Amino acid sequence: MNYYFDVLKKYADFNGRARRKEYWMFLLFHIILIYGLMFLASQYPSAIYVYAVYAVGTFLPALAVSVRRMHDVGKSGWYILIPIYNLILHCTDGEEGKNEYGNNPKGFGDEINEIGTAQE
Numbered sequence: 001m002n003y004y005f006d007v008l009k010k011y012a013d014f015n016g017r018a019r020r021k022e023y024w025m026f027l028l029f030h031i032i033l034i035y036g037l038m039f040l041a042s043q044y045p046s047a048i049y050v051y052a053v054y055a056v057g058t059f060l061p062a063l064a065v066s067v068r069r070m071h072d073v074g075k076s077g078w079y080i081l082i083p084i085y086n087l088i089l090h091c092t093d094g095e096e097g098k099n100e101y102g103n104n105p106k107g108f109g110d111e112i113n114e115i116g117t118a119q120e
Contacts, residue, residue, distance in 0.1 A: 004029040007065045008058075014077060016102045018068035023090060026065055030058060066090075071101035 003025035007018075037051040067077030070086070072094035080086045097104055 001029060007061050010061070010064060010068075012060050012064055014064050014067045015071075016068055017072040017094060017099075017105045018065050019072065019094065019105045020069070020091070022105070023065055023069040026062070030062060068101075071099075072105065074099050074101075 003022045006022065007026040033054065034051075037047065037054055040047040041051045063080075066080050066086075069090055070077050070079045073089050073092050074095045075089060079089060094104065094106070
């Protein structure tokens with residue numbers, strides 16, 4: 001659940017990288033909430049407004065985490081527009097170490113690349 005709130009805290013942050021776990025955990029809770037609100041809206045017609053507010057309010061964070069996920073695999077955020085390929089990229093492990101979009105969100109990788117290099 002923390003991953004869900006972390007994504008909401010980075011509401012419109014399209015910079016940086018997002019791990020697979022962050023993306024998929026956000027998507028899991030997002031889908032659960034969407035279906036829950038849809039069920040409530042089917043039972044209580046006035047609840048459609050709550051569903052609509054939630055759907056509109058979480059559109060930008062969902063888009064931002066998807067773009068950050070593309071950055072983690074070393075691709076531009078525009079790759080989310082390619083239907084099947086973006087699903088494959090969402091499932092692909094991110095690049096190890098630092099890439100042009102930032103440091104590895106797993107927090108390791110740079111140190112591993114430096115092992116064995118002599119610093120004189």
